[in-house]
Amino acid sequence: MAVYTDVTTDDLARFLSRYDIGELLSYKGIAEGVENSNFLVHTSKGHFILTLYEKRVAEKDLPFFIGLMEHLAARGLNCPQPVKTSDGSALGMLAGRPAAIVTFLDGLWIRKPSVGHCAAVGEALAQLHIAGSDFAMTRANALSVESWRPLLDRAAARGDDVRPGLCAEVAKELDVLEKSWPRDLPQGVIHADLFPDNVFFLGDKLSGLIDFYFACTDTLAYDVAICLNCWCFEPDHAFNVTKGRALLKAYQTVRPLSAAECAALPILARGAAMRFLLTRLVDWLAVPEGALVKPKDPLEYFRKLRFHQSVTSATDYGLDA
Numbered sequence: 001m002a003v004y005t006d007v008t009t010d011d012l013a014r015f016l017s018r019y020d021i022g023e024l025l026s027y028k029g030i031a032e033g034v035e036n037s038n039f040l041v042h043t044s045k046g047h048f049i050l051t052l053y054e055k056r057v058a059e060k061d062l063p064f065f066i067g068l069m070e071h072l073a074a075r076g077l078n079c080p081q082p083v084k085t086s087d088g089s090a091l092g093m094l095a096g097r098p099a100a101i102v103t104f105l106d107g108l109w110i111r112k113p114s115v116g117h118c119a120a121v122g123e124a125l126a127q128l129h130i131a132g133s134d135f136a137m138t139r140a141n142a143l144s145v146e147s148w149r150p151l152l153d154r155a156a157a158r159g160d161d162v163r164p165g166l167c168a169e170v171a172k173e174l175d176v177l178e179k180s181w182p183r184d185l186p187q188g189v190i191h192a193d194l195f196p197d198n199v200f201f202l203g204d205k206l207s208g209l210i211d212f213y214f215a216c217t218d219t220l221a222y223d224v225a226i227c228l229n230c231w232c233f234e235p236d237h238a239f240n241v242t243k244g245r246a247l248l249k250a251y252q253t254v255r256p257l258s259a260a261e262c263a264a265l266p267i268l269a270r271g272a273a274m275r276f277l278l279t280r281l282v283d284w285l286a287v288p289e290g291a292l293v294k295p296k297d298p299l300e301y302f303r304k305l306r307f308h309q310s311v312t313s314a315t316d317y318g319l320d321a
């Protein structure tokens with residue numbers, strides 16, 4: 001997270017008075033992340049996370065996210081739980097933004113994932129897909145293939161300052177993705193942003209998943225492709241096939257991929273790299289003045305995209321032939 005919106009002590013104390021979570025003792029902004037404003041809130045009854053929903057989160061989608069966290073927890077997945085006010089509401093307004101309080105999860109995110117961490121996340125992702133399979137609400141993916149060209153348009157004026165020729169190369173790749181994007185693969189609830197900073201571990205054991213604010217109804221194997229992108233590359237940008245194999249194998253112990261899903265992995269991985277390249281590029285070019293946020297490097301995903309363009313089949317990701 002980040003902090004885009006400041007919250008005064010008086011406003012927060014008034015907001016918290018609607019909840020049965022004790023007296024406000026202290027709070028501080030969390031600098032990590034890029035999407036919403038987050039605060040660690042300490043009350044006489046414990047620690048909580050306060051989230052103020054910012055630009056990419058539409059207010060109409062909040063019941064989906066809140067309902068999903070409740071649904072997944074009821075099926076045994078460890079994720080933050082929305083805390084309700086005394087009159088039963090999980091959502092309110094604070095400092096002019098929609099806001100919610102969720103439970104604090106213990107654990108740390110892993111800066112340098114090992115093969116074992118990749119296996120753990122593969123298994124947890126499949127468990128999430130299974131747990132989400134009977135969630136009644138749906139939400140279209142606002143950051144799927146149709147949204148990518150408009151994102152490029154927003155970055156077009158200054159995109160080549162980030163890397164000469166970048167916009168033309170991205171536009172060419174979009175031509176391919178728009179023509180060949182798979183649309184008939186198994187669908188369901190996907191997390192859509194299961195990066196290392198959204199997965200907590202206690203020791204080597206995965207302890208919980210956070211940040212469900214990109215979750216949506218989309219192609220399940222696209223979520224796998226997102227995880228291959230964000231868990232299985234090394235700091236020198238090389239794909240680590242041992243990590244890919246571990247992630248895919250562990251996923252399939254819970255939810256086997258169909259032949260069509262396996263065949264689609266390379267194009268899904270290209271699409272996933274494109275999605276994060278574009279949102280990072282737009283954010284890189286438009287950091288709001290005064291915001292406590294560190295924009296993420298768009299070119300990391302340009303390099304990953306280059307790798308995926310060279311892939312000929314899912315075996316290159318470690319899938320058994």
Ligand SMILES: Nc1ncnc2c1ncn2[C@@H]1O[C@H](COP(=O)(O)OP(=O)(O)O)[C@@H](O)[C@H]1O
Nearest residue numbers: 001002032033034035036049080103104105211
């Ligand atoms: N429920 C939670 N329990 C503990 N820490 C949390 C929780 N939610 C968020 N955080 C902290 O806030 C940081 C950013 O949260 P995140 O949901 O990823 O924000 P964003 O939506 O901006 O990506 C996390 O890395 C973690 O340190």
Ligand SMILES: N[C@@H](CCOP(=O)(O)O)C(=O)O
Nearest residue numbers: 001033034035193195276296
């Ligand atoms: N994971 C995305 C950006 C969203 O970041 P998060 O901190 O909200 O998980 C990226 O890396 O581009």
